[in-house]
Amino acid sequence: MYSEVVMDHFKNPRNVGEIDGADGVGEVGNPACGDIMAFYIKVKDNVLEDVKFKTFGCGAAIAVSSMVSEMAIGKTLDEAMKITNKSVIDALNGLPKKKHHCSNLGADALHRAIEDYRAKQRGNHYEKPADGPEVCSCPVCDVNDPEEAPYCKAACERPQK
Amino acid sequence: MYSEVVMDHFKNPRNVGEIDGADGVGEVGNPACGDIMAFYIKVKDNVLEDVKFKTFGCGAAIAVSSMVSEMAIGKTLDEAMKITNKSVIDALNGLPKKKHHCSNLGADALHRAIEDYRAKQRGNHYEKPADGPEVCSCPVCDVNDPEEAPYCKAACERPQK
Amino acid sequence: MKIINMDHVAASPILPEVADAMIPFLKEKYGNPSSMHSLGEEVTEAMDEAREKIAALINATPEEIVFTSGGTEANNWALKGIMQAGRSRGNHLITSSIEHFSIMHAIKALEKMGMEVTRLPVDKYGMVDPDDVRKAITPQTVLISVMHANNEIGSIQPIAEIGRIARENNIPFHTDAVATTGVIPVDVNSLNIDLLSLAANPFYGPHGVGALYIRRGVRISPLIDGGIQEGGRRAGTENILGIVGMGKAAEIAARDMDARLAHLQPLRDRLLKSIPEAIEEVYPVGHPTERLPGNVSVTVRYVEGESMLLFLDMEGIKIASGSACISRSLKVSHVMLAMGIDAGTAQGSLLFTLGVDNTDEDVDDVLRLLPPIVQKLRDMSPLYKRTAKKA
Amino acid sequence: MKIINMDHVAASPILPEVADAMIPFLKEKYGNPSSMHSLGEEVTEAMDEAREKIAALINATPEEIVFTSGGTEANNWALKGIMQAGRSRGNHLITSSIEHFSIMHAIKALEKMGMEVTRLPVDKYGMVDPDDVRKAITPQTVLISVMHANNEIGSIQPIAEIGRIARENNIPFHTDAVATTGVIPVDVNSLNIDLLSLAANPFYGPHGVGALYIRRGVRISPLIDGGIQEGGRRAGTENILGIVGMGKAAEIAARDMDARLAHLQPLRDRLLKSIPEAIEEVYPVGHPTERLPGNVSVTVRYVEGESMLLFLDMEGIKIASGSACISRSLKVSHVMLAMGIDAGTAQGSLLFTLGVDNTDEDVDDVLRLLPPIVQKLRDMSPLYKRTAKKA
Numbered sequence A, B: 001m002y003s004e005v006v007m008d009h010f011k012n013p014r015n016v017g018e019i020d021g022a023d024g025v026g027e028v029g030n031p032a033c034g035d036i037m038a039f040y041i042k043v044k045d046n047v048l049e050d051v052k053f054k055t056f057g058c059g060a061a062i063a064v065s066s067m068v069s070e071m072a073i074g075k076t077l078d079e080a081m082k083i084t085n086k087s088v089i090d091a092l093n094g095l096p097k098k099k100h101h102c103s104n105l106g107a108d109a110l111h112r113a114i115e116d117y118r119a120k121q122r123g124n125h126y127e128k129p130a131d132g133p134e135v136c137s138c139p140v141c142d143v144n145d146p147e148e149a150p151y152c153k154a155a156c157e158r159p160q161k
Numbered sequence C, D: 001m002k003i004i005n006m007d008h009v010a011a012s013p014i015l016p017e018v019a020d021a022m023i024p025f026l027k028e029k030y031g032n033p034s035s036m037h038s039l040g041e042e043v044t045e046a047m048d049e050a051r052e053k054i055a056a057l058i059n060a061t062p063e064e065i066v067f068t069s070g071g072t073e074a075n076n077w078a079l080k081g082i083m084q085a086g087r088s089r090g091n092h093l094i095t096s097s098i099e100h101f102s103i104m105h106a107i108k109a110l111e112k113m114g115m116e117v118t119r120l121p122v123d124k125y126g127m128v129d130p131d132d133v134r135k136a137i138t139p140q141t142v143l144i145s146v147m148h149a150n151n152e153i154g155s156i157q158p159i160a161e162i163g164r165i166a167r168e169n170n171i172p173f174h175t176d177a178v179a180t181t182g183v184i185p186v187d188v189n190s191l192n193i194d195l196l197s198l199a200a201n202p203f204y205g206p207h208g209v210g211a212l213y214i215r216r217g218v219r220i221s222p223l224i225d226g227g228i229q230e231g232g233r234r235a236g237t238e239n240i241l242g243i244v245g246m247g248k249a250a251e252i253a254a255r256d257m258d259a260r261l262a263h264l265q266p267l268r269d270r271l272l273k274s275i276p277e278a279i280e281e282v283y284p285v286g287h288p289t290e291r292l293p294g295n296v297s298v299t300v301r302y303v304e305g306e307s308m309l310l311f312l313d314m315e316g317i318k319i320a321s322g323s324a325c326i327s328r329s330l331k332v333s334h335v336m337l338a339m340g341i342d343a344g345t346a347q348g349s350l351l352f353t354l355g356v357d358n359t360d361e362d363v364d365d366v367l368r369l370l371p372p373i374v375q376k377l378r379d380m381s382p383l384y385k386r387t388a389k390k391a
């Protein structure tokens, strides 16, 4: 099911852990959803000097976290904010379609860590967006009761359903 | 599907043919139904001295005709009138349930030949009953549109349908 | 005794290559494609491969193929699923009067639920007139279903034209292609087909497995709800063995189609020509040229089909018949009646369906063995002497 | 690598004896039971034999067994067919909240058509209270359907009692016995069952074949209309291979049932006891004693099921999980939620389903390999350090 790159990152995830005194922390998901990712960043001269993560989730979630951390390290904050869903999936050599939501979470969590850092820089407290149940259940497209899965409705809306 | 006795009578039907100057002739069925049986009888001293038949129909119809003819020869008319559906089937060592209508026809045709003989004796013309479409289609029990097969409704009416 | 199977419509032998492809899934490869672990993966791959081969056979994409338990389920699903999905748009359905029972009875069930049905007539060759389709369309029409070919009479319908009319009117077009898929070229695009039912056995796959092709964009409700196998469209753990066999059979059908046609058509044509020459008052049934390659359908007057079939069976020749005695419902074939063949004549139906395993010698045997059987039965028939041309 | 299949709920290997019984039908015995000639007969006999064996396995008569394409079709048919046949009497259906998707989603489809449904709750062991069934009955109730056992949690329901209540109220009682038939003793008479769904794979037959038991006298509409295979109740050319395999598997299941139970229960009990001993904060799921013989269901806190499953897979151990990531609908198991297990905990579900091919060494391997996997993942989990009893 998973590509070799995914399995490699799943088996040997890079940059697992927390950063003591991180410059920014971002978290997304909740256990009911099956995926939680927490990202910790160290910033120097507007560059991500270090990125670490902890993830509760499926194989894809772990691989995505690992890949996001690798992609982010060494990037400027602006560059890191441009890491997208799609670029993570591409770097992983693809993910099964039903797992695409997990990769969304990876980029989101990193971005939140960066927002957190920026808010602190501005002296604000970064307001973490509320994760409604929609973040939780991204169904397979073609699942037979799509009405229960509002979050992916748009993504899955193909002419035949 | 058919018993050995049925196959034997089908392969080597007894008493096939017509009787020139028969004392009675009985026919039942029509080609649209898939079975027509014509019985010819020769009567002496109230006994069926000879019985012959011609049959258009399935294997069971031919075997039934043959068996009816064998059972009838040598019987008194009253005895022959008692040959039933069930006794023919038993003599054939059973028939598939869906073929039970064919055996009905065999006894019917013989009985009509006897009625014909008796009518002639009385100087009447024997009025052959009209064969409506109900005589035609006896369905398998359990067939999924029984409403189209009125004739066997009673026979097939089992609690589960 | 030598067995000559000329009843391929009922049962085509599974090809040895197909059996060989299936055997690993009887033994070591027993996974479930729904599993997340590696046992499931090898089976998923095999199913994907089968899906690709079926898709290739009819020029569809793999996502448009949904596996079913056979042609009957595919037909039931297409009709019930489209009518249900289209309820808000209308309740009218157009079909022909010569469809297989799995269409005919599914439609009866729909009628009981309030659907309106137009059953188009056929001509003496069993052909639907596309113009009749056009005329039958109403604003309530949500589905047109006309079979590709009926194996009982062999006639191949003008479905490209019917599909074109359906498309012009924006109505989904379904065809029961159980008798044709893998047998003659079937291209869902050039034939303008939106839904197509197929089964594996007619192209030498196993019994009890088939598929429904659903063109991308066509809305259909499930017939069998449950897990999200088959993309949520058809629930239930898949008949993996059957699907693998069907896939292999599809691959071979595509590869060998031309050779099979070249082999079958001359055998068919010889039988169609020689039986009526050898036996008087035998009439061909169906279209003379627009015809399934292995289909030889005739009626023999004054004799009933089952009795001929049983005598042929004793000689090792296996065939079918549309007679009432043979049909398990004890009714004469509605297909022949729709063509205007009277019920009595239809009782004498003989149906030879040839396949890859038949030879010229098989045809010789039929031509040698059939005439005395017919004569024996005619001599026993109360109809023969009375009405036959010669006594 | 040594493969340890502890995912029998997804896939049990086909027994060699079963495969051997099927192979002739892959090769020389290719007939169609609907044929009138001898090729059909040998297949009809094989199907009759299979039907007798299935009937014997559940103490039914052969006429009460109708073959289907699996448990899902049997479940869909039972529900839709009974509700439709009973429309004139009512539109209410009683079921449980822990049914398989093939019941759950078929019922949703019925709800869309206007049926009323009562879904009974379960206790923390996943057990339905028969008293709740009694209370839910209304004059409109035309069907009660409660599964025999759910493989995800192992709990075996008190269906004899539920069936008794149904019978007292003259309401047909259906049970989804896919997880139990051929696994534990199932007797439709002593359990008061009117309709029962079964599938072949749980007792080591092939995938994609099953049956619906319909007690004589119960009225049901067809789901799949067409020819009059299966006495007109289920149309379509039969999956002969699958049916023959299922018959053989049923025969063996009856013969070996006691031995299998004696083999499985100790393995199950050892895992159920030892996993929580070896790993902290692991909780058993389901009933402690009224339990399927090979079922070991637990939740592991702070870790998600798929990641454990994948690491076990790399070690050759094949299992399942009720976590959201694993379910193809990406929702956590409704069964565990119904039992009051919170969604977060349910994410850590591990489901071991043991079978005849498992050994004591397999259990040793699981007990050796699982703890370090859990630890590795907990070390990676943002939940573990924060809330675990010990860090």
Ligand SMILES: Cc1ncc(COP(=O)(O)O)c(C=O)c1O
Residues within 6 Å of the ligand: C009, C069, C070, C071, C072, C073, C075, C100, C102, C147, C149, C150, C151, C176, C177, C178, C179, C199, C208, C209, C210, D235, D236, D237
């Ligand atoms: C034209 C046609 N449609 C449908 C079917 C039914 O297919 P199955 O027997 O696979 O259910 C058949 C079977 O012979 C057929 O010939």
Ligand SMILES: Cc1ncc(COP(=O)(O)O)c(C=O)c1O
Residues within 6 Å of the ligand: C235, C236, C237, D009, D069, D070, D071, D072, D073, D075, D100, D102, D147, D149, D150, D151, D176, D177, D178, D179, D199, D208, D209, D210
């Ligand atoms: C309890 C239960 N019911 C129904 C089914 C569905 O059966 P099938 O997969 O044969 O369609 C399953 C399958 O695992 C099951 O466990």
